[in-house]
Amino acid sequence: MKIFIDSADISEIREAARMGAVDGVTTNPSLVAKTGRKYLDVVKEICELVDGPISAEVLGISYEDILREGREWAAIHKNIVVKVPLIVEGLKAVRTLTNEGIKTNVTLCFSASQAMLAAKAGATYISPFVGRLDDISEDGMALIDQIVTIYRNYHYKTEVLVASVRHPIHVTQAATLGADVCTIPFKVIEQLAKHPLTDLGLAKFLEDAKKIPR
Numbered sequence: 416m417k418i419f420i421d422s423a424d425i426s427e428i429r430e431a432a433r434m435g436a437v438d439g440v441t442t443n444p445s446l447v448a449k450t451g452r453k454y455l456d457v458v459k460e461i462c463e464l465v466d467g468p469i470s471a472e473v474l475g476i477s478y479e480d481i482l483r484e485g486r487e488w489a490a491i492h493k494n495i496v497v498k499v500p501l502i503v504e505g506l507k508a509v510r511t512l513t514n515e516g517i518k519t520n521v522t523l524c525f526s527a528s529q530a531m532l533a534a535k536a537g538a539t540y541i542s543p544f545v546g547r548l549d550d551i552s553e554d555g556m557a558l559i560d561q562i563v564t565i566y567r568n569y570h571y572k573t574e575v576l577v578a579s580v581r582h583p584i585h586v587t588q589a590a591t592l593g594a595d596v597c598t599i600p601f602k603v604i605e606q607l608a609k610h611p612l613t614d615l616g617l618a619k620f621l622e623d624a625k626k627i628p629r
């Protein structure tokens with residue numbers, strides 16, 4: 416499973432990349448707003464830092480606006496993936512962008528039927544939001560299971576990109592279910608590396624090492 420970092424924070428992206436944990440980056444308007452910087456500037460800097468798919472989201476919601484913004488994003492770097500909301504106008508734009516050879520990430524997916532339409536439109540990635548489903552007492556990972564199964568049944572090429580990840584269990588479940596990609600906030604990437612027995616074991620080794628004659 417590929418790991419993307421779900422962040423617009425350059426220092427977080429740099430740190431995760433140093434761990435070898437970053438195959439790509441996903442951004443969204445909420446993440447970029449937190450930086451206080453212009454969306455274009457942030458994405459250009461990320462493109463210099465990470466050599467992998469970089470998702471940049473359109474802000475328009477009409478077919479024409481999504482298409483125009485998508486083409487503009489795609490023109491800035493070869494690794495750009497245009498992030499498009501899962502609405503009817505978005506699906507139409509994904510079809511056109513796909514025909515033009517532009518990669519897309521269809522975002523805000525909350526159902527298997529939406530995911531099927533994104534695949535038919537030719538999306539490169541589908542982003543089901545597992546955490547937000549869990550938040551309303553639905554089972555986010557059950558949706559991943561459904562989408563992975565449907566895509567396998569019909570050999571859809573669209574990659575399943577698990578988004579809205581909140582904790583390490585989401586990540587291991589995504590990998591177990593055969594998701595193609597998991598986009599993970601920096602805090603959760605750090606949590607993935609941690610285990611209390613590792614810390615305890617290391618403390619004991621360091622203590623015992625003092626007893627070794629030099």
Ligand code: G3P
Pocket residue numbers: 421441442443544546547578579580598
């Ligand atoms: O990038 C989209 C997604 O990962 C958002 O996550 O935590 O805002 O639901 P969250």
